[in-house]
Amino acid sequence: MTAPLLETRGVWQRFGGLIANSDVSISAGAGEIVGLIGPNGAGKSTLFNLIAGVLPPTQGTIWFNGEDVTRMPAAERCQRGIARTFQVVKSFETMTVIDNVIVGALIRTTVMREARRKALEVLEFCGLAGRADVLASQLIPSEKRRLEVARALATEPKLLLLDECLTGLTPMEAQSGVELVRKVRATGVTVLMVEHVMEIVMPLVDRAIVLNLGKVLVEGKPTEVVRHPEVISAYLGDRHAISA
Amino acid sequence: MDTTFAQRRRRDLILALILAVLAAIVPFFVKDVNVQNIMVLTLMWAALSQSWNILSGYCGQISLGHALYFGLGAYTTTLLFTKFGVLPWFGMLGGGVISALIALGLGYPTFRLRGHYFVIATIVIAEIGLLLFHNWDWAGAALGIDVPVRGDSWAKFQFTRSKLPYYYFALVFCCVAWLVTWYLENSKWGFWWRAVKDNPDAAESLGVVVFNSKMGAAAISAFMTAIGGAFYAQYVSYIDPDSVMTFQFSLLMALPAVLGGIGTLWGPVLGAVILIPLTELTRNYLGGSGRGVDLILYGAVIVLISLARPEGLIGLFSRKPASKGVPQ
Amino acid sequence: MTAATIIQSLASGLLMGLLYGLIAVGLALIFGLMDVTNFAHGEFLMLAMYGAFFLFAFFAVDPLLAAPLVAAGMFVFGAAIYLLIVRFAMRAKANIGMVQIFTTFGLAILMRGLAQFFFTPDYRSIPTSWLGGKTVSLGGIFLPVPQLVGALISVAAFGALFFFIKKTDFGRALEATREDAGAVALVGIDKNKVFALGWGLGSALVGLAGAVMASFFYIYPDVGASFALIAYVTVALGGFGSVFGAFAGGIIVGLVEASTALILPPSLKSVGIYAVYLLVVFIRPRGLFGSI
Numbered sequence: 001m002t003a004p005l006l007e008t009r010g011v012w013q014r015f016g017g018l019i020a021n022s023d024v025s026i027s028a029g030a031g032e033i034v035g036l037i038g039p040n041g042a043g044k045s046t047l048f049n050l051i052a053g054v055l056p057p058t059q060g061t062i063w064f065n066g067e068d069v070t071r072m073p074a075a076e077r078c079q080r081g082i083a084r085t086f087q088v089v090k091s092f093e094t095m096t097v098i099d100n101v102i103v104g105a106l107i108r109t110t111v112m113r114e115a116r117r118k119a120l121e122v123l124e125f126c127g128l129a130g131r132a133d134v135l136a137s138q139l140i141p142s143e144k145r146r147l148e149v150a151r152a153l154a155t156e157p158k159l160l161l162l163d164e165c166l167t168g169l170t171p172m173e174a175q176s177g178v179e180l181v182r183k184v185r186a187t188g189v190t191v192l193m194v195e196h197v198m199e200i201v202m203p204l205v206d207r208a209i210v211l212n213l214g215k216v217l218v219e220g221k222p223t224e225v226v227r228h229p230e231v232i233s234a235y236l237g238d239r240h241a242i243s244a
Numbered sequence: 245m246d247t248t249f250a251q252r253r254r255r256d257l258i259l260a261l262i263l264a265v266l267a268a269i270v271p272f273f274v275k276d277v278n279v280q281n282i283m284v285l286t287l288m289w290a291a292l293s294q295s296w297n298i299l300s301g302y303c304g305q306i307s308l309g310h311a312l313y314f315g316l317g318a319y320t321t322t323l324l325f326t327k328f329g330v331l332p333w334f335g336m337l338g339g340g341v342i343s344a345l346i347a348l349g350l351g352y353p354t355f356r357l358r359g360h361y362f363v364i365a366t367i368v369i370a371e372i373g374l375l376l377f378h379n380w381d382w383a384g385a386a387l388g389i390d391v392p393v394r395g396d397s398w399a400k401f402q403f404t405r406s407k408l409p410y411y412y413f414a415l416v417f418c419c420v421a422w423l424v425t426w427y428l429e430n431s432k433w434g435f436w437w438r439a440v441k442d443n444p445d446a447a448e449s450l451g452v453v454v455f456n457s458k459m460g461a462a463a464i465s466a467f468m469t470a471i472g473g474a475f476y477a478q479y480v481s482y483i484d485p486d487s488v489m490t491f492q493f494s495l496l497m498a499l500p501a502v503l504g505g506i507g508t509l510w511g512p513v514l515g516a517v518i519l520i521p522l523t524e525l526t527r528n529y530l531g532g533s534g535r536g537v538d539l540i541l542y543g544a545v546i547v548l549i550s551l552a553r554p555e556g557l558i559g560l561f562s563r564k565p566a567s568k569g570v571p572q
Numbered sequence: 573m574t575a576a577t578i579i580q581s582l583a584s585g586l587l588m589g590l591l592y593g594l595i596a597v598g599l600a601l602i603f604g605l606m607d608v609t610n611f612a613h614g615e616f617l618m619l620a621m622y623g624a625f626f627l628f629a630f631f632a633v634d635p636l637l638a639a640p641l642v643a644a645g646m647f648v649f650g651a652a653i654y655l656l657i658v659r660f661a662m663r664a665k666a667n668i669g670m671v672q673i674f675t676t677f678g679l680a681i682l683m684r685g686l687a688q689f690f691f692t693p694d695y696r697s698i699p700t701s702w703l704g705g706k707t708v709s710l711g712g713i714f715l716p717v718p719q720l721v722g723a724l725i726s727v728a729a730f731g732a733l734f735f736f737i738k739k740t741d742f743g744r745a746l747e748a749t750r751e752d753a754g755a756v757a758l759v760g761i762d763k764n765k766v767f768a769l770g771w772g773l774g775s776a777l778v779g780l781a782g783a784v785m786a787s788f789f790y791i792y793p794d795v796g797a798s799f800a801l802i803a804y805v806t807v808a809l810g811g812f813g814s815v816f817g818a819f820a821g822g823i824i825v826g827l828v829e830a831s832t833a834l835i836l837p838p839s840l841k842s843v844g845i846y847a848v849y850l851l852v853v854f855i856r857p858r859g860l861f862g863s864i
Binding site: 052054073074075076078079083084086090091092093094095099102103104106107110112116151152154155 | 435439442453
């Protein structure tokens with residue numbers, strides 16, 4: 001078996017006395033859709049940010065495509081082929097939709113004509129071509145989510161990190177989001193998606209990794225994972241906490 | 245869509261060409277020296293504001309300390325000429341290079357600052373520069389330096405009998421500043437800058453090296469500002485710290501862009517064409533600047549524009565649909 | 573340079589620093605409350621100084637007596653500026669930071685211009701006042717009475733402010749709004765009212781400082797500019813928004829200024845303050861007492 005595209009080895013992240021991730025080792029193989037799930041405060045977002053390069057882990061290493069990227073800044077990781085979206089969308093509000101995507105495309109080419117062509121192609125792919133010349137600030141929320149994905153895809157990533165990109169959408173919007181993710185994978189891109197709500201991701205992912213209290217709780221096929229007693233109790237505990 | 249974009253770029257270029265030709269013809273009909281003076285200043289401030297706009301408008305790093313680079317340009321040229329006999333043309337380039345290097349040196353620590361911390365740092369740094377020049381005896385300290393008259397010539401860039409050579413230089417300066425912006429606007433740098441302005445975190449995640457983008461913008465902006473300073477020194481042929489490096493100059497560089505449209509190609513030109521003649525005329529009409537009418541005008545303009553039309557007057561000519569019907 | 577001169581300068585620096593704290597605290601208060609930097613803060617000070625001057629010139633009111641009147645007037649002025657101008661700057665759709673900076677900055681330029689127009693650019697001063705020109709000697713250190721009283725007023729004002737924020741309803745509303753403006757709206761506190769009162773209070777404090785300073789500083793339209801820069805430095809040192817950081821920041825600035833004046837020529841004394849600002853924000857980009 002070849003080495004996975006992405007691998008974290010014994011990653012720890014401490015914020016002062018708080019341990020957000022402890023000894024997390026996960027991996028994502030080429031062409032896989034991996035779901036990173038878990039109740040609130042499980043350390044999903046922290047792990048996500050460590051992989052994206054927002055901050056380096058306190059301990060442990062992160063490997064991408066056979067290279068140690070543990071201390072590599074986010075921009076350089078993007079160059080290597082890791083792209084991400086943001087949970088709270090961060091569009092370039094004063095720029096048009098296509099200009100937003102061109103920013104991403106410019107990492108692979110400096111020829112403007114080429115970047116523009118690439119951007120249009122990606123917008124087409126994401127179903128935003130009709131909104132290309134609209135200011136990003138004028139998009140509706142679900143379109144903004146798509147723009148996040150489009151911008152990330154324009155960087156021609158090997159690994160796409162999706163941060164709760166399906167949360168908070170209407171069921172119909174979420175469904176077309178799911179289809180978009182499947183389409184992305186069909187082009188050979190590995191997808192690692194963080195989601196809080198299990199129902200959305202379980203039918204979509206090949207493999208699910210459940211985090212709880214900063215540790216990997218269970219890992220496996222979605223059908224197995226949802227039946228796992230520890231997962232059920234972690235989530236039920238979480239629900240109890242919410243209703244309390 | 246691709247073609248409309250290319251068409252728009254070409255239309256901008258043609259419009260600029262027409263305006264430049266018109267501006268080149270105007271002096272044949274306008275012989276009044278005072279009016280010519282206003283025309284020279286308008287072009288100069290348009291170019292300076294265009295330079296400021298690169299760092300503050302496109303890249304979003306609001307500098308209220310550009311007087312430093314303006315003053316450095318003026319001082320470098322003048323000192324090289326008076327102390328070593330170096331022709332102003334070389335002094336001008338030297339001033340540009342020195343300013344760009346200083347901008348890079350200052351950018352290294354300041355670009356980590358955000359928002360008002362950055363703005364205040366730019367003011368404070370320019371203030372330190374001003375105080376140092378006030379106390380630097382070799383550079384004339386507070387008394388300043390006279391540029392000695394050596395007769396009219398393009399080599400020495402001195403003209404005592406006519407303002408027209410200065411006018412044409414200012415026109416070329418303005419055109420070059422515009423062209424540089426036009427070129428950069430549709431380049432990797434231009435896109436990176438706007439991304440950095442709108443959201444540095446998102447930019448970083450898309451492979452934009454935020455810090456380098458800011459540094460690039462600062463160097464280009466400072467270089468062009470210093471060219472303006474060198475020109476100004478030649479034009480008024482006398483400089484002292486208060487006449488080239490005070491806060492007033494930082495303000496005047498920002499103003500046309502703010503009025504016309506921050507981070508737009510035509511904003512600084514439009515702003516300067518409205519603002520500079522307006523202030524010069526009110527000043528001439530009301531006599532002296534001591535009564536603060538120019539400040540009242542600037543202040544009122546900034547407040548009104550910021551509140552009513554933060555995208556600047558250029559928004560009135562905008563081809564993009566106005567931000568109406570925004571679904572919330 | 574003897575030990576006595578050093579102590580003498582540091583003592584004057586301390587007095588000045590307490591005044592700087594008083595000048596700056598209004599800025600810090602407003603910033604902490606709503607994340608807006610008032611770039612016209614120096615012009616508010618200038619206006620207050622003129623207020624004290626005209627009360628003296630026309631009604632022979634001593635600056636010390638004028639101080640509460642000026643503070644009250646500035647309270648109304650500050651609240652009005654918020655309601656008439658700043659409130660609208662907070663509604664910008666895009667580039668809100670830039671809009672806010674340029675709105676208050678434009679206001680500063682406008683006020684300076686109006687002062688030049690109506691008050692003329694002449695330097696004014698209050699030649700005779702109860703305190704003016706007097707000094708006291710404390711253990712061999714000579715302290716000018718106006719500065720001494722100013723420093724005491726500053727300490728008293730900070731004490732009152734502390735009491736006010738901790739003990740009164742409005743103070744608590746202020747604190748709550750700065751913690752979380754959205755949540756405050758839910759419990760029925762009118763955000764605009766709190767902001768307007770915050771602007772009023774911040775302006776009243778700088779008004780107090782202006783009236784005190786009128787008795788020993790020249791008064792002219794540009795006087796605010798240099799003090800404003802010092803106020804920004806003070807507030808930044810204290811960590812933008814921290815009211816008591818401004819107090820500490822003021823003292824630091826006063827002492828740094830006095831020490832610089834001992835070493836460098838007097839015309840360069842501000843360089844020390846500016847250098848300290850740069851040094852601090854370079855090392856701690858959020859100021860000395862700022863969080864993160």
